[in-house]
Amino acid sequence: MNFDLTEEQKIWKKIVHEFAEDVLRPKAREVDEKEEFNWEAVRKGGPVGLLGMNIPEEYGGSNVDAISNAIAMEEFGWGCGSTALAFTAHNGLGTAPIANYGSEELKKKWSPLVASGKNKLGSLALTEPGAGSDIQGGMLTRAEKDGGEWVINGSKMWNTNASIAEYIITLVRTDPKGGSKSLSMILVPTDAKGLSIAPAEKKMGLRGSPTHGVTYDNVRVPLGNLIGPEGRGLQQTLATLDAGRISIGAISIGLARGALEASVAYARERKAFGQSISEFQAIQFKIANMEMEIEVARNYIYKAAWLKDQGRPYSKEAAIAKLYATEMAERVTYEAIQIHGGYGYSREYPVERMYRDARLMTIGEGTSEIQRLVISRHVFAG
Numbered sequence: 001m002n003f004d005l006t007e008e009q010k011i012w013k014k015i016v017h018e019f020a021e022d023v024l025r026p027k028a029r030e031v032d033e034k035e036e037f038n039w040e041a042v043r044k045g046g047p048v049g050l051l052g053m054n055i056p057e058e059y060g061g062s063n064v065d066a067i068s069n070a071i072a073m074e075e076f077g078w079g080c081g082s083t084a085l086a087f088t089a090h091n092g093l094g095t096a097p098i099a100n101y102g103s104e105e106l107k108k109k110w111s112p113l114v115a116s117g118k119n120k121l122g123s124l125a126l127t128e129p130g131a132g133s134d135i136q137g138g139m140l141t142r143a144e145k146d147g148g149e150w151v152i153n154g155s156k157m158w159n160t161n162a163s164i165a166e167y168i169i170t171l172v173r174t175d176p177k178g179g180s181k182s183l184s185m186i187l188v189p190t191d192a193k194g195l196s197i198a199p200a201e202k203k204m205g206l207r208g209s210p211t212h213g214v215t216y217d218n219v220r221v222p223l224g225n226l227i228g229p230e231g232r233g234l235q236q237t238l239a240t241l242d243a244g245r246i247s248i249g250a251i252s253i254g255l256a257r258g259a260l261e262a263s264v265a266y267a268r269e270r271k272a273f274g275q276s277i278s279e280f281q282a283i284q285f286k287i288a289n290m291e292m293e294i295e296v297a298r299n300y301i302y303k304a305a306w307l308k309d310q311g312r313p314y315s316k317e318a319a320i321a322k323l324y325a326t327e328m329a330e331r332v333t334y335e336a337i338q339i340h341g342g343y344g345y346s347r348e349y350p351v352e353r354m355y356r357d358a359r360l361m362t363i364g365e366g367t368s369e370i371q372r373l374v375i376s377r378h379v380f381a382g
């Protein structure tokens, strides 16, 4: 594996970093405090390809490789955790299933619309009030055929972007008998009759990223809104989550990097016992550990992304990358607050927000416990 970025990837990194610095960072605190979404990021991100990273060029996307996607997600996480989550929910969850499994008609109709930045985004609803990790066994949302339409009933929970989305790709049970071939993905436009989006959840962090409960009351959509073959929803979901895990890990690296940079700047300035706290070995060692963990996590994220780009299996590596990077971000943001002392606990400094934002990363797109299950299954399978 070659750890050097290509010239194209280096240019991409510069573009995305500048975007994060100019459009995300300045508003990160405001979107968190006001619990508002950063629409400017969508309007400005669309034209530079940040909303079409998983969409082929013929459908209006930039279709970047997996390493470039990880680079972008790290920069987004560095800029603003909330907007980073909205962008990964859009790119990885909301657009990738259409690009990978959708019909020509769906690709033509929806992909250019949500990649442009002129409209709303995409989203994916898997989780339900009573089922998250156990999506296969516990899912209750049903879709039945009636004439030329699907009729959908049920409810979803924790749907990122629902209120700022053109559509919600919804995982539904199409075969009541159950089993691994009983689930399917269906695209539901957010203006469909019978679809209700609840007010945004009041969250601990990522407060500029709207998350909603959604209910489906006899929602009717054309049969052609099925994404992929009927009964393949579980397999499509698992593959979508493998890729999504690299992105969540990369966002975590961005959050941790932001916290480290803030800690270094603070440690240089702050004086105690007549000297800069950066001269205390205890602080130096914390900084060294933070740097080490970020470097290790990034290298592993790139490895998982590289495997994906090679078309090789990467499910175990994506789980390791997510597990390590997300738990690493918790440790790093924790230490960042410690280095800031009392000021770290204040909203005047960004590290408390980064700490709150990082907390979700070990839960969304598969909890740490689920990552350990995935990894151990691979190990036992030999």
Ligand SMILES: Cc1cc2nc3c(=O)[nH]c(=O)nc-3n(C[C@H](O)[C@H](O)[C@H](O)COP(=O)(O)OP(=O)(O)OC[C@H]3O[C@@H](n4cnc5c(N)ncnc54)[C@H](O)[C@@H]3O)c2cc1C
Residues within 6 Å of the ligand: 089, 093, 123, 124, 125, 126, 127, 130, 131, 132, 133, 134, 157, 158, 159, 160, 161, 203, 206, 211, 360, 363, 364, 365, 366, 367, 368, 369, 370, 373
């Ligand atoms: C801010 C936010 C945004 C989200 N965005 C989306 C989204 O856009 N779309 C979407 O579909 N979902 C989304 N989610 C949902 C998220 O993916 C789920 O919360 C997550 O998968 C866990 O599911 P759960 O909450 O039902 O927890 P549960 O599955 O009920 O788990 C509870 C606890 O039990 C543990 N556990 C469960 N099963 C096992 C097992 N077999 N072995 C060991 N431990 C186990 C879990 O690890 C966890 O600690 C979001 C959640 C949040 C908080």
